[in-house]
Amino acid sequence: MKANYRLLIIACVALIAGGVLIYAAVPAYAADPLTVAVIDVAGNDLVPTETVLKVIRQTRVGDPVDPRKIEADIKAIFDLGYFLNVDWKMEKVIGGIKVTFVVIENPPLKEIKVEGLTKVEPQELADLWTIKPGEVINMNALLKGLENVIKYCQEKGFLVQPDLAKSAISPDGVVTFYFTEMKLAGIKIKGLEKTKESVVHHKITAVEGEIIDLKEFNENLQELYRMGLFDDIIPTIEPGPNPDDLYLVIEFKERKTMELGFSVSYMKGPGLGGGLQFTESNLFGLAHSFNTSLSLNKESTTFELSYFLPWIGSYDVSAGFDVYSRSDAKLFTEEAPDIFFNRRTNGGTITFGFPLFADINGSVKFKVEQLHDLPIKDLPNTIPSLVTTNNRTLTFQLTRNKLNYGSGGLVNGGNLSMFSLERAGGMILGGDTNFYKLRGETRQFFSLAPKHVLGFRLAGGYLAGSSVNSSELFLLGGSETLRGYDFRYSSGDRFALFNTEYRYQINNYLEGVMFLDLGDAWTPSNADNQFNLNVGYGIGMRVNVPMLGQLRFDFGFSPGEGPKFYFSFGEMF
Numbered sequence: 001m002k003a004n005y006r007l008l009i010i011a012c013v014a015l016i017a018g019g020v021l022i023y024a025a026v027p028a029y030a031a032d033p034l035t036v037a038v039i040d041v042a043g044n045d046l047v048p049t050e051t052v053l054k055v056i057r058q059t060r061v062g063d064p065v066d067p068r069k070i071e072a073d074i075k076a077i078f079d080l081g082y083f084l085n086v087d088w089k090m091e092k093v094i095g096g097i098k099v100t101f102v103v104i105e106n107p108p109l110k111e112i113k114v115e116g117l118t119k120v121e122p123q124e125l126a127d128l129w130t131i132k133p134g135e136v137i138n139m140n141a142l143l144k145g146l147e148n149v150i151k152y153c154q155e156k157g158f159l160v161q162p163d164l165a166k167s168a169i170s171p172d173g174v175v176t177f178y179f180t181e182m183k184l185a186g187i188k189i190k191g192l193e194k195t196k197e198s199v200v201h202h203k204i205t206a207v208e209g210e211i212i213d214l215k216e217f218n219e220n221l222q223e224l225y226r227m228g229l230f231d232d233i234i235p236t237i238e239p240g241p242n243p244d245d246l247y248l249v250i251e252f253k254e255r256k257t258m259e260l261g262f263s264v265s266y267m268k269g270p271g272l273g274g275g276l277q278f279t280e281s282n283l284f285g286l287a288h289s290f291n292t293s294l295s296l297n298k299e300s301t302t303f304e305l306s307y308f309l310p311w312i313g314s315y316d317v318s319a320g321f322d323v324y325s326r327s328d329a330k331l332f333t334e335e336a337p338d339i340f341f342n343r344r345t346n347g348g349t350i351t352f353g354f355p356l357f358a359d360i361n362g363s364v365k366f367k368v369e370q371l372h373d374l375p376i377k378d379l380p381n382t383i384p385s386l387v388t389t390n391n392r393t394l395t396f397q398l399t400r401n402k403l404n405y406g407s408g409g410l411v412n413g414g415n416l417s418m419f420s421l422e423r424a425g426g427m428i429l430g431g432d433t434n435f436y437k438l439r440g441e442t443r444q445f446f447s448l449a450p451k452h453v454l455g456f457r458l459a460g461g462y463l464a465g466s467s468v469n470s471s472e473l474f475l476l477g478g479s480e481t482l483r484g485y486d487f488r489y490s491s492g493d494r495f496a497l498f499n500t501e502y503r504y505q506i507n508n509y510l511e512g513v514m515f516l517d518l519g520d521a522w523t524p525s526n527a528d529n530q531f532n533l534n535v536g537y538g539i540g541m542r543v544n545v546p547m548l549g550q551l552r553f554d555f556g557f558s559p560g561e562g563p564k565f566y567f568s569f570g571e572m573f
Contacts, residue, residue, distance in 0.1 A: 034065045037096030043103040046136045047082045052101065055080060065090065065097055073101070081140035082106055106137035110173035114149070115166075117179050119158050119211065125149055137173065146177065157215030158182070159237075159246065181211045184248060185240030191252040195229055196285045200250065202311060203227075212246065221250070222414075225405035227310065229282050231255045232407055255409060257282035259549040261569050273297030277569070279549075289320075302326045318353035318363075342374045345471065347391070359402060365395040371469060389469055392431040393424040403445065410505060411571070412453050417442040425467065435465025435472060443573055451505040456498075457573040463493035474521045476534070479566035482517050484536025484558030492529055495521040499573060503542075511542035515554070515572075535559060542571070 039059060041052045055076040058069035074086045085104040090097045112129055114122060128148035131141040146162060153160045159182040166178035184206050189197050203223045205216060221233050232253035240246050261277040275295030283290050289308040296302070308320035326345040347369030356362045369391040397420040404414035418441045425434030441459040448454055461474050476482045477489030481497060497519035504512045517536040523529045540554035554566040 034090075035096035036061050036063055036065055036099055037093055038098040040098060040100045041103065042100050044105055046105055046108065047080075047103075051080065051082075052077055052103070056101065059099055065099065070099065077101060077103065079140075081138040081142075082136050106139070106169070107171060107173040109133050109135055109137050109175065111175070112145070113174065113176040115176060115178045116163065116181065117153070117160065118181060119156060120153065125152070128152055137169065137175065142175065149177075149179075154214065157213050159212055159214065161244075180244045183240075183245040184208050184210055184212050185242070185245040186247055188238070188247050188249045189252070190249065192254065194254055194257070194285045195252070195282060195287070199227075199229075199285070199287050200224065200252075204250075206248065212248070217248065222402075222404055225409060226401060226403060227287055228409070229255055229257060229287060231409045256546050256549075259547060259569075261548055298329070300326065300328045316355055318351075320351045321349065322351075323348040343471075344372045344374070346370050346372075356398070359400050361399050361401070363395075363397045363399070365397070367391070367393045367395070369393075371471060389432045391424055391433050391469065392429040393422050394429060395420055395422040397421075403443075406447075407508075410453075410503075410511070411445050411455070412447045413445050415442065415444045424465070424472075432467065433465070433469055433472070434467045435463060437472065438462045453503045453505075455501045455503065455573065457500075459495075459497045461495045468493070476519055476521045479552070479554060479568045480572060482519050482534055482536050483515065483538055483554055483556030483566060483572075484517065484561060484564055485534060485556070486564070490521040490532075490534065492521040492523040492526075494524065494531075495519065496531075501572070509544045511544075513540035513542065513554070514538075515540060515556075517556075538563075 036059060039053070039056060039061060041049045044052065056073045057076070058072045059066070063069075070088055074088065077083060077086045082105060083103045084106055087102045088099060089102060090099050092098075109131055110133060112131075114125060129141070129145040130148075131138055131145065150160060150162075160179045161182065163178040163180050167176060169175050186208055187201075187204060187206065189200055192200070204220045206212065206220070217235070221235060224230060224233060230252050234251040234253075236249045236251070238247040238249050257280060259277070259279045259281075261279070262275065273296060275293060277291070277293040279289075279291045281287070281289045287310045289310075290306070292303075292305045294301075294303050302324065303326075304322065304324040306320065306322040308318070310318050312319055324345075324347055326343075328343045328345070347367060349365050349367045351363055351365040353361060353363040371389040371391070373388070397418060400415075400417045402414045403411050403416050406412040418439075420437075420439045422437040422439075423429065423435075424437075425431050439459070439461040441457065443455065443457045445453055445455045463472060463474065473491045473493060474495035475488045475491050476495055476497060477485040478487035481499075482489065497517075499515065499517050501513050501515045506512060515536075515538055518533060520532050520534050522531045524531075536556050536558045538554060538556040540552065543551045543553070545551055548569075550570050552566070552568045552570065552572070554568075554572075556564040556566065558564075
């Protein structure tokens with residue numbers, strides 16, 4: 001009898017596959033047509049006779065006995081899921097033939113056992129079975145429950161398959177399902193031309209021979225997206241050499257990482273300006289980043305050069321440096337706003353990053369900077385002389401990056417949060433300034449529909465100290481903060497900023513944007529520089545150009561200001 005129940009499980013699986021049906025042998029009778037007078041069911045104790053009769057639709061009273069129609073009705077009875085076996089017999093009665101469908105019921109369910117799963121507890125699966133103890137075992141309900149378990153395991157992040165050869169139903173109603181958790185046979189990488197495979201392997205944490213964790217694997221893929229090296233990453237699965245293992249296959253579409261950019265801008269005050277930029281974000285195919293840029297207008301000239309390593313050797317520690325030189329013309333002191341001076345700023349930074357816990361990474365940045373102020377003309381004796389200022393600061397930053405990327409490497413969901421504390425001066429750092437600067441920022445994105453994304457950015461900052469250079473003040477206005485206003489429209493030792501964008505991806509090369517920007521920078525201690533909510537809004541276009549990257553065109557508007565046009569590179573946030 002036990003063997004029969006094992007066959008029942010195998011039949012269950014056959015139904016999932018689409019197909020193999022178990023039919024009882026049809027008795028052979030003479031070909032003479034005999035009229036069906038009565039249809040009856042026998043052998044059912046728990047399943048109501050009416051339930052069986054409802055599915056008998058081919059065999060009808062008054063019709064000739066037809067074994068082919070009886071076979072169809074036997075299939076319909078099997079499809080109910082309550083029976084181990086279905087047979088039929090006929091006997092002569094007054095008026096014709098009595099056709100009796102003889103069934104063998106499945107036993108009442110006593111218990112469902114699951115063996116072979118190590119990633120879930122049995123109690124987690126209790127609600128996944130649509131059949132409860134005491135009910136007649138229904139194969140359809142068991143199949144549905146089996147599908148629910150497989151789906152639940154996938155949602156938990158790992159793949160399983162039932163081991164049907166071991167699964168069985170005991171005569172006393174104990175159902176036992178055996179599962180195999182799929183293991184990693186290996187990782188196959190396709191499509192890389194420039195990028196070294198070591199870059200991919202550094203981000204993939206799956207270990208050959210261990211159980212495949214899909215959630216962890218998908219997060220690894222998002223980390224690869226966040227590196228900015230790929231337009232598309234397509235994961236698939238291939239059978240492994242053994243029944244219980246699989247290959248994870250990753251196909252990459254690399255992004256053009258070498259970019260030569262230029263910009264042209266016009267703003268009130270600085271007037272016409274422009275810039276050149278060269279970036280290579282995958283130097284040597286090792287994900288090293290190199291950047292150099294030059295920008296200028298009639299009031300300022302800035303040169304910058306930076307280099308960044310995402311990790312050092314096998315250690316999950318990043319490192320980078322940045323050197324820069326900036327010349328600003330026609331700045332003024334608070335003591336004498338009508339007295340202008342020129343400023344040259346030279347400096348550099350060294351940064352180290354490292355994982356802390358969970359999804360949070362930390363970084364430490366040391367900055368050395370010299371500011372040299374040159375008066376345009378001799379200052380009155382009442383105005384303090386402008387001097388050379390040396391700054392030394394140390395910045396601690398926490399970052400949680402959970403942004404999600406879709407086709408084309410564009411952000412389509414998730415969030416990014418950052419918090420930093422910058423300290424200047426003191427007994428340890430020294431220098432001519434002494435201050436604390438706090439800054440926080442969070443970004444959140446929602447996928448409204450395919451190609452439709454809504455993004456938000458909220459940022460704020462606080463600056464305090466006994467000796468603060470004006471260059472440390474927060475600045476709002478322009479293409480990166482508050483569109484609809486000129487660069488440096490507002491400044492102060494406090495700032496609050498809110499940006500929102502609705503983005504629509506027209507195709508792989510064009511993206512349309514509508515935006516709203518709110519914010520201000522102010523100094524509470526200055527009666528003439530109190531908080532004022534500035535509102536900017538407008539539309540924009542993003543154009544992906546080979547070798548140039550993403551070009552950003554924005555038209556901004558604000559109350560009391562004329563329309564502003566901005567041209568820059570990459571998304572604003």
